Amino acid sequence: MPASTGARRRGAVRSEEARLAVLEATGRLFAARGYDHLTIEGIAAEASVSKQTIYRWWSSKSAVVADALIADMLLPDRPVVPDTGDIRADLIAWMQDLIDLVAQPGNDGLVRSLVAAACESPDIGARLNDALGITATVSTRIETAVAVGQLPADLPAMEFVRALVGGFVLHSLERTEPAPDAAERLVRALLH
Structure with a gap:
């Protein structure tokens, strides 16, 4: 029956308070233990909700983590592209910060989790992209660098x-130890 006829959805009513408690608990547990040691059971206990409550809102641990990141309750100090006026150095520094973040104990599953969440739901993928602002922020920086002559005029910003x-x-999915100069090599390869 349509909602306008007064019909109610079957099952327990979703609680915004419980949803926020789960996201906050996810952020706290991630900070304390890292992604690899994060479990739905642990999140439920920390948030004082049942596992069923979590599964009413999210289909998987990856989806909970993605929403916590989107809600800014996870990685509050996530890497951003610096702006020193040297786009190459800035991109290398940013990429190195990302590599270092993933290399921290317990964090190697984070990128895989976000990829899985985005694959499960195009909505989560779009929301992650918007919340992280990577595409918009970095492409704007690239366009600015092109405009001031730091990068070739024909460099396609979005594709870059x-x-x-x-x-x-890809590096994160491969689960390999990065070379000490991995960030520099990646940026250099793309700019050649």
Whole structure:
């Protein structure tokens, strides 16, 4: 029956308070233990809700983590592209910060989790992209660098950003130890 006829959805009513408690608990547990040691059971206990409450809102741990990141309750100090006036150095520094973040104990599953959440739901993928602002922020920086002559005039900004982020994601999915100069090599390869 349509909602306008007064029909109610079956099952327990979703609680915004419980949803926020879960996101906050996810952020606290992630900060304390890292992604790899995060469990739905642990999140439920920390948030004082049942596992069923979590599964009413999210389909998986990846989806909870993605929403916590989107809600700014996870990685409050996430890396941003610096703006020193040297786009190459700034991109290398940003990429190195991302690599270092993922290399921290317990965080290696984070990128895989976000990729999985985005694959499960196009909505989550779009919301992650919007919340993280990577595509918009980095492409704007690239366009500015092109405008001031730091990068070639024919450099396609959006494709460059996708290749840069894709290189980082691929590295994370491969689960290999990064070379000490991995960030520099990736940026240099894309700019040649």
